[in-house]
Amino acid sequence: MKKTVLGSLFVLVCFCASAQLKPSHDFKFSDLPTRWDDGMPMGNGWIGALVWKKGDKLRMSLDRIDLWDDRPMPKINKLKFSWVQQQVLKGKYDTVQKLGDDPYEASPAPTKIPGAALEFDLNPFGTVKEVSLSLKDGLLTIRFSNGIIMHQYVHAMRNTGYFSIEQLPKTIDPEQFMKQLKPALQMPNYNTGKKGAGGSSVEGLGLEQLGYAKGNIQQLQESILYHQPTRGTDYYEVAVNWKYSKQGSIIGQWTISKNKKAELPPLDLRTKEPTYWDTHIEWWNQFWSKSFISIPDPLIETQYYREQYKFACVARATTPPIALQAIWTADNGNLPPWKGDFHHDLNTQLSYWPGYTSNHLELTQGYTSWLWKIKAENLRWTKQYFGMNGLAVPGVTTISGKEMGGWIQYSMSPTTVAWVAQHFYWQWVYTQDTAFLKDRAFPYIKEATVFLLSKLKQDKQQGFIISSSPEYHDNSIKAWFRSYTNYDKSLYKYAIQLQLQLQRSFPQYKNLHLPEALLEEGLKQVGDFDVNETGLTIANGQNLDASHRHHAQLMAIYPMMQLDALNEKDKKVIDASLTQIEKIGTRAWCGYSFSWMACIYARAFDAEKALEQLRIFSTNFCAPNSFHLNGDQKGGQYSSFTYRPFTLEGNFAFAQGVHELLLQCKNGMIHVFPALPASWKEVAFENLIAEGGYRVDASIKNRKITVTVTSKTTGKMKLLLPPAQYQTKGVTFQSEPLGNWLLVTVDAKKGGTYTFIGN
Numbered sequence: 001m002k003k004t005v006l007g008s009l010f011v012l013v014c015f016c017a018s019a020q021l022k023p024s025h026d027f028k029f030s031d032l033p034t035r036w037d038d039g040m041p042m043g044n045g046w047i048g049a050l051v052w053k054k055g056d057k058l059r060m061s062l063d064r065i066d067l068w069d070d071r072p073m074p075k076i077n078k079l080k081f082s083w084v085q086q087q088v089l090k091g092k093y094d095t096v097q098k099l100g101d102d103p104y105e106a107s108p109a110p111t112k113i114p115g116a117a118l119e120f121d122l123n124p125f126g127t128v129k130e131v132s133l134s135l136k137d138g139l140l141t142i143r144f145s146n147g148i149i150m151h152q153y154v155h156a157m158r159n160t161g162y163f164s165i166e167q168l169p170k171t172i173d174p175e176q177f178m179k180q181l182k183p184a185l186q187m188p189n190y191n192t193g194k195k196g197a198g199g200s201s202v203e204g205l206g207l208e209q210l211g212y213a214k215g216n217i218q219q220l221q222e223s224i225l226y227h228q229p230t231r232g233t234d235y236y237e238v239a240v241n242w243k244y245s246k247q248g249s250i251i252g253q254w255t256i257s258k259n260k261k262a263e264l265p266p267l268d269l270r271t272k273e274p275t276y277w278d279t280h281i282e283w284w285n286q287f288w289s290k291s292f293i294s295i296p297d298p299l300i301e302t303q304y305y306r307e308q309y310k311f312a313c314v315a316r317a318t319t320p321p322i323a324l325q326a327i328w329t330a331d332n333g334n335l336p337p338w339k340g341d342f343h344h345d346l347n348t349q350l351s352y353w354p355g356y357t358s359n360h361l362e363l364t365q366g367y368t369s370w371l372w373k374i375k376a377e378n379l380r381w382t383k384q385y386f387g388m389n390g391l392a393v394p395g396v397t398t399i400s401g402k403e404m405g406g407w408i409q410y411s412m413s414p415t416t417v418a419w420v421a422q423h424f425y426w427q428w429v430y431t432q433d434t435a436f437l438k439d440r441a442f443p444y445i446k447e448a449t450v451f452l453l454s455k456l457k458q459d460k461q462q463g464f465i466i467s468s469s470p471e472y473h474d475n476s477i478k479a480w481f482r483s484y485t486n487y488d489k490s491l492y493k494y495a496i497q498l499q500l501q502l503q504r505s506f507p508q509y510k511n512l513h514l515p516e517a518l519l520e521e522g523l524k525q526v527g528d529f530d531v532n533e534t535g536l537t538i539a540n541g542q543n544l545d546a547s548h549r550h551h552a553q554l555m556a557i558y559p560m561m562q563l564d565a566l567n568e569k570d571k572k573v574i575d576a577s578l579t580q581i582e583k584i585g586t587r588a589w590c591g592y593s594f595s596w597m598a599c600i601y602a603r604a605f606d607a608e609k610a611l612e613q614l615r616i617f618s619t620n621f622c623a624p625n626s627f628h629l630n631g632d633q634k635g636g637q638y639s640s641f642t643y644r645p646f647t648l649e650g651n652f653a654f655a656q657g658v659h660e661l662l663l664q665c666k667n668g669m670i671h672v673f674p675a676l677p678a679s680w681k682e683v684a685f686e687n688l689i690a691e692g693g694y695r696v697d698a699s700i701k702n703r704k705i706t707v708t709v710t711s712k713t714t715g716k717m718k719l720l721l722p723p724a725q726y727q728t729k730g731v732t733f734q735s736e737p738l739g740n741w742l743l744v745t746v747d748a749k750k751g752g753t754y755t756f757i758g759n
Contacts, residue, residue: 020292025305027133027625032142036061036331037646038623040133040140042154042161045316045366047256048327049154049161051140057119058142059186060152061331062161062238064256065320068399069109069210069231075099076405081386084408088466093477096408101475104339104406105201108209109231110398112340114329115256116226116238117186124180125150135309137284154313155276156283160264162275163242165250174244183252185224185240187215189333197334201406202645204334225262237262245269287312290359291687293662296680300611300658303618306626307655311354314648315363320399321370322351324647328627337645345395345410345470346550347649349419350592353559353599354655356430357663359689368427371420372440374401375447378417382451385412388458390451391444393417395470407475409468414455415491417448422559425498432693432712442502442512449499449514452492453522460525469538469552481539484526487552492526494560529556529563535577544580547588549641551596553577558599564666565604566739574604587640590630591621592650594638598657605740607661607675614657617650626651662698665691669743671720672698672707692717705758710751717748724758731755 032053033039039050039061050061079099087096122128126146133140142150152163165181168174189196189207191214196206215228223241230236239262242252251267251274267274295301314326323342330336342348348367355364375391378401382392385403394403396411405411424441427433459465469485484492496519503513530537536553537543544553554577556562563570578601586593594617601610620634628650631641662685664671670690676683684699693712698705705724711717720741731754733746746754 020294021136021288021305024298025135025302027131027135027306029131029624031128032058032131033624035623037328037627037629037644038625039328039331040131041310041313041328041625041627042133042138042140042152043313043327044154044156044159045314045319045327045363046159047154047161048313049152050328050331051142051152053122054119056122058122058125058150059331060118060161060163060254061328062115062118062254062256063327063329064115064159064236064258065323065327066258066399067113067115067236067256067329069111069113069234070398070400070402071109071231072402073110073404074103074107076103076403077384079385079405079408079412081412081414085464085466088477088480089464091477097475100405100408100412104396104404104411108205108207108335110339110341110402110404111210111335112323112325112329112399113207113210113230114188114331114336115236116188116228117331118224118240118254119184119186120181124177135305136288137281138309138313153280156280156287156312158276158279159255160276161254163252163254164275166248168248168250170248172248174248174250178242178244178250183224183240183242184219185217185226185238187217187226187228188331190215190228199334201338202643204330204332204336204339206334223264234259239264241267243267243269251275284312287360291685291689293658293683293685293688295658295683297611297677299618300614303614303622303626304655304658307354307651308358310626310648310651311360311363311655315352315355315360315366317362317365317369319366319370321348321367322648322652323348323399324649326648328646330646337647339404341404342397342399343395344393344397344416344420345413346592346596347647349423349559350596350649350653350656352423352652354652354659356426357656357659357688357690359687359695361427361431361689364423364427364430368424368440368444371424372444375444377401379447386414386451386455388451388454390449390454391417391447392451393420407471407479409475409479410470413468413470413488415452415488417451418491418495421445421448421495421498426691429691430689430693437506438509442506442509445495445498445502446512446514449495449519452495453514453518456492456522456525467539470550472538472542472548472550472552481542483530483540485539485552486529486536487538487555489526489529490555490560490562493523493562496522496526497562529573531573531576533576534580535573535575544584547584547586549588549590549593551593551600554600558596558603558660561603561666566666571604578604578606578609586638589639590641590650591617591628592630592647592653594621595628595650595653595657599653599660602657602660602675603664605675607677610657610661610675611677614654617654621650628654659688663688663690663696668692669718669720670694670696670709671741672696673700673705673722674720674741676700703759706755707758708753708755709748710753711748712750713748714750715748717746717754719744719746719756721756721758726756726758728754728756 039052048063129145130143140152154161190212196208213229218225226238236258240254244250395416396404424444428437428441466480467484467488469487473479534543565571594613598610598613629644631643632639664674686697695710697708
């Protein structure tokens with residue numbers, strides 16, 4: 001590599017590599033991918049790019065997270081839950097579908113929208129020799145057979161993407177070469193004079209149906225500016241500029257802005273750092289230093305680090321949360337699958353699962369910050385749809401929190417708010433940020449509980465119940481049950497029990513308390529989980545009798561953790577539930593079903609079956625760029641779904657599945673190595689975080705177990721460790737058997753570090 005200005009900056013990466021990453025974790029291919037959803041992914045939470053080949057062009061699909069058409073969904077405001085109940089009781093559900101579901105399928109908006117695509121003619125480059133994407137810094141390198149190298153990355157802290165073309169042969173004049181490349185910005189087909197493709201919400205309607213005015217592109221010798229009007233007075237802009245040097249290199253940059261002019265500073269090759277590479281590297285080094293794992297399973301370890309890389313690309317403390325495709329919106333002329341929206345019936349929740357344990361709490365913060373920001377809109381909807389006080393959250397929303405409908409049993413479920421509220425609790429319990437607890441977590445949980453108690457009270461007064469379980473019986477009237485489903489029971493119980501727990505733990509916050517008798521009455525009304533010989537049922541009188549993608553009936557096992565495999569009675573229910581799952585099979589599962597099931601098996605202490613789920617996900621449900629494609633990409637080996645709509649939640653649930661094998665939290669205990677596969681003889685992790693803010697390091701090597709915990713608070717610290725004879729220095733602890741493990745209790749002090757070595 002020549003020591004050009006940009007090239008010398010890229011050389012720095014050789015000296016900043018994070019120890020836990022291996023070259024084998026990187027993406028490496030012999031050619032550019034030829035589909036947008038196989039593209040090489042880069043991003044920083046706000047903007048993103050996918051790099052691929054379209055025809056004879058190198059294509060960079062450019063995106064921004066808040067590019068949204070946020071118009072209200074047609075007819076949706078006419079829906080009232082009381083009216084829906086009446087129609088269900090009358091058996092006339094088609095009237096509900098016309099208002100609640102048909103607009104979602106027929107209307108192109110509200111929806112996430114794509115940005116643009118920057119294309120380069122590949123002919124001047126020659127043949128591609130190698131394509132590699134480095135996980136440690138998000139640097140994409142494309143090597144050509146004639147020696148030319150192209151680099152690309154999205155800056156981790158600035159909303160700018162950079163590209164360079166280096167090592168041009170001496171026989172090529174850079175200025176003439178750039179003219180041959182013909183860099184051009186391709187507009188999305190918002191206005192082609194055609195009607196645009198039809199299709200379902202999975203396939204996506206044609207972008208033409210949004211009805212936008214034609215955008216304007218200004219292309220100069222070394223810059224491009226694209227202005228695209230969208231809905232009303234909204235617009236976005238894409239700016240690109242580049243500069244070439246006589247030393248044989250070309251440097252370029254791009255950005256996307258919303259409702260303001262897109263501006264880029266001039267590229268001055270005389271400056272030391274025209275691409276801010278040092279600050280980019282600094283961010284990535286800090287990210288990878290937060291935690292690491294080492295497991296003797298190359299397939300699972302590689303997939304894990306690729307999920308962590310993608311998490312770093314799509315999450316920031318200040319961005320909207322991770323939507324279905326986040327910053328990698330479809331670049332195929334159509335709307336993204338399921339409009340690229342925010343699905344809270346599992347997608348957003350699963351997407352943030354791995355951030356807590358892996359010590360990326362500054363990134364998980366983005367989810368709760370956004371939920372807090374849209375709270376006023378959610379309060380309005382709660383009053384409008386349910387006619388109640390307190391806080392509910394639609395299961396499917398726009399970027400501003402507006403309801404979108406579509407299968408309203410789930411997209412307008414009353415209990416969704418309990419599931420998103422769990423993330424407020426997790427953000428508090430992992431950070432131990434008391435200001436966040438007092439000002440956001442506790443108030444949010446209280447408002448959610450107020451609504452849920454009001455809903456229970458209404459059910460009792462009216463003398464009947466309608467309840468649902470995502471997405472059992474899909475969108476038919478049969479999807480409404482006349483008793484609380486185990487999904488709804490788990491969420492009702494979770495919110496109420498959490499409110500009780502917080503009240504008892506923090507009596508000083510009296511203004512956030514609710515009458516304890518009212519909470520106890522609510523729990524009594526919800527009742528116990530419905531259980532029979534098949535384990536957890538869907539609802540009273542409805543066993544899991546068909547393969548189903550959404551493990552809603554198992555919420556009590558994970559993620560709500562209301563059933564504990566350490567408890568003999570609970571273990572029987574868990575085992576029976578999993579036996580029923582195995583009996584029925586996976587033919588109707590999507591990729592995320594396997595990731596989620598890995599977490600559930602880990603909670604059942606069945607390491608081998610958890611590992612099997614992770615393997616199936618990685619080998620059958622992911623693209624070569626590791627994107628989760630929902631369908632089985634090996635012709636239906638494990639699932640009858642063989643389509644390929646890309647969504648991210650399965651990826652991040654996979655990473656959490658790995659965490660669940662290494663570290664779990666339950667009933668105030670930190671469980672180290674709770675479910676290790678037999679083949680994992682040597683394992684290690686550092687800086688994983690447990691509930692309570694405890695930092696945990698652990699390893700198994702040569703049959704020796706070493707566990708080190710640093711306490712963030714003063715009080716009783718309880719560790720559940722693999723059975724062994726443990727030694728420690730200067731630490732007094734008590735121990736007793738618990739199941740197949742050893743319960744160790746320490747009087748910990750804030751900031752204290754405690755190491756246990758077992759043989």
